Amino acid sequence: xxxxxxxxxxxxxxxxxxxxxxxxAERIAFDLVARSPDxxxxxxxxxxxxxxxxRPCPECHLLTEGGRCSVCSDPARDRATLCVVETYAxxxxxxxxxxxxxLFHVLGGRLSPLKGVTPSDLCVDQLLSRLDGSVRExxxxxxxxIEGDATAHYIAQEAAGxxxxxxxxxxxxxxxxxxxxxxxxxxxFSVESRRPFDG
Amino acid sequence: xxxxxxxxxxxxxxxxxxxxxxxxAERIAFDLVARSPDxxxxxxxxxxxxxxxxRPCPECHLLTEGGRCSVCSDPARDRATLCVVETYAxxxxxxxxxxxxxLFHVLGGRLSPLKGVTPSDLCVDQLLSRLDGSVRExxxxxxxxIEGDATAHYIAQEAAGxxxxxxxxxxxxxxxxxxxxxxxxxxxFSVESRRPFDG
Numbered sequence: 572x573x574x575x576x577x578x579x580x581x582x583x584x585x586x587x588x589x590x591x592x593x594x595x596a597e598r599i600a601f602d603l604v605a606r607s608p609d610x611x612x613x614x615x616x617x618x619x620x621x622x623x624x625x626r627p628c629p630e631c632h633l634l635t636e637g638g639r640c641s642v643c644s645d646p647a648r649d650r651a652t653l654c655v656v657e658t659y660a661x662x663x664x665x666x667x668x669x670x671x672x673x674l675f676h677v678l679g680g681r682l683s684p685l686k687g688v689t690p691s692d693l694c695v696d697q698l699l700s701r702l703d704g705s706v707r708e709x710x711x712x713x714x715x716x717i718e719g720d721a722t723a724h725y726i727a728q729e730a731a732g733x734x735x736x737x738x739x740x741x742x743x744x745x746x747x748x749x750x751x752x753x754x755x756x757x758x759x760f761s762v763e764s765r766r767p768f769d770g
Numbered sequence: 771x772x773x774x775x776x777x778x779x780x781x782x783x784x785x786x787x788x789x790x791x792x793x794x795a796e797r798i799a800f801d802l803v804a805r806s807p808d809x810x811x812x813x814x815x816x817x818x819x820x821x822x823x824x825r826p827c828p829e830c831h832l833l834t835e836g837g838r839c840s841v842c843s844d845p846a847r848d849r850a851t852l853c854v855v856e857t858y859a860x861x862x863x864x865x866x867x868x869x870x871x872x873l874f875h876v877l878g879g880r881l882s883p884l885k886g887v888t889p890s891d892l893c894v895d896q897l898l899s900r901l902d903g904s905v906r907e908x909x910x911x912x913x914x915x916i917e918g919d920a921t922a923h924y925i926a927q928e929a930a931g932x933x934x935x936x937x938x939x940x941x942x943x944x945x946x947x948x949x950x951x952x953x954x955x956x957x958x959f960s961v962e963s964r965r966p967f968d969g
Contacts, residue, residue, distance in 0.1 A: 573832055573833075573839075573840065573841060573858075573861060573862050573865055573874075574862070575823075575824055575833055575834055575835040575840075576835065577816065577819050577820045577823055577824060577835060578820060578824060578833060580816050580819075581816045581817065581820055584812060584813045584816050585813075587809075588798045588801065588802075589797055589798060589801045590794055590797060590798070591798070595789055597859070597862075598788055598789060598859070599787045599788060599789070599790070601857070601858055601859040601862075602787065602788045603787070603817070603820070604820060604824055604833055604858070605857065605858060605859075608821035608822070610786075611817040611818070611820055611821040612817070612818065612821045613783060614783045614784075614814075614817055615813075615814040615815075615817035615818045615821065616814075617776065617779050617780045617783050618780065618802070618810040618811070618813055618814035618817070619810070619811065619814045620776050620779075621776045621777060621780055621802070621803060621810055622807035622810040622811045622814065623807070624774075624776055625774055625776060625777060625803055633772060634772075634774055634777065634803055635774055636774040636775065636776060640772075641772065641774075642772060658800070658804065659772075659800055659803065659804060660796070660797070660800040660804075662772060663772045663773065663796075663800075666772050675772075751797075751800075
């Protein structure tokens with residue numbers, strides 16, 4: 572009863588965010604309204620700016636503020652190695668942990684018959700068009716799960732003949748876990764222990 | 771390196787929210803950018819609307835979207851009882867739990883010499899100006915802490931003679947809590963505030 576409608580709507584929006592329940596959403600909303608209007612305005616401005624300017628890189632689908640991303644346009648990157656990940660967050664976690672700076676390709680998910688995710692829902696065609704001879708190794712860094720394995724299998728099949736070497740990250744990462752939340756040490760091990768992929 | 775500056779700024783803004791660490795902020799930001807621009811835009815719009823329209827009620831300092839709040843303007847409220855709380859969130863919790871619908875007054879904090887919060891930082895003058903004879907009981911619902919007690923003492927002093935009855939919310943063992951784990955201060959209060967048992 573004491574909630575003005577707009578505060579109620581804010582709580583509803585906040586509660587949609589991952590890891591934020593109704594109670595946390597209320598706490599955040601009350602904190603935002605209790606202070607000067609600068610706080611919510613600052614957050615709103617950044618959100619608007621992000622919605623307006625951030626787009627997937629046309630080449631690799633990493634996020635960028637316009638044109639090719641900082642990875643694709645970086646001459647210091649190792650252009651012979653291309654690392655395929657499911658999400659943007661996975662790419663960030665990977666890049667933080669791994670020293671050899673590869674190119675990336677964000678699929679935008681993984682194959683999942685149950686959730687209706689088919690090859691056409693992932694950015695596989697764009698990936699194949701990048702395998703024009705300059706890439707020597709494709710590292711399949713999809714998640715260590717049944718769906719991630721299926722996705723790796725599918726990509727390995729499609730990419731066969733277009734790249735000298737196809738590898739899969741080593742299983743230092745526990746099955747069922749997510750790349751985003753794995754610690755750097757585990758991710759580093761997973762690269763060191765990568766093995767030829769036999770499809 | 772892979773983070774566009776605006777995503778970095780969003781993470782920084784999100785990490786300022788209560789209960790949100792760097793890791794949660796990243797997770798939320800990635801979730802927001804990974805979807806259509808509608809999501810961040812919707813959240814931004816609500817935040818902007820809130821920053822523009824939500825103000826403290828000029829009378830009781832509850833939040834409202836303009837003019838007197840829904841409590842102060844509600845003819846069905848018990849205008850003889852005024853409940854003094856520290857924050858807006860406290861008022862909401864109180865109003866949800868308590869059946870007799872009192873008026874409220876939000877102080878905007880509690881006295882704290884350590885944090886430099888003095889009486890002039892709290893909305894005490896406005897509170898006193900509301901004690902014009904219509905209010906019969908003042909319920910001091912500041913927090914059960916040394917600072918909350920000091921605040922209650924100060925208000926009781928200032929309000930003396932302006933209201934027939936001044937009360938403090940009861941203290942003791944919380945429902946569902948265990949005696950074993952209650953601190954001695956709480957147990958002492960629970961004995962001091964004991965009441966005849968009618969079975």
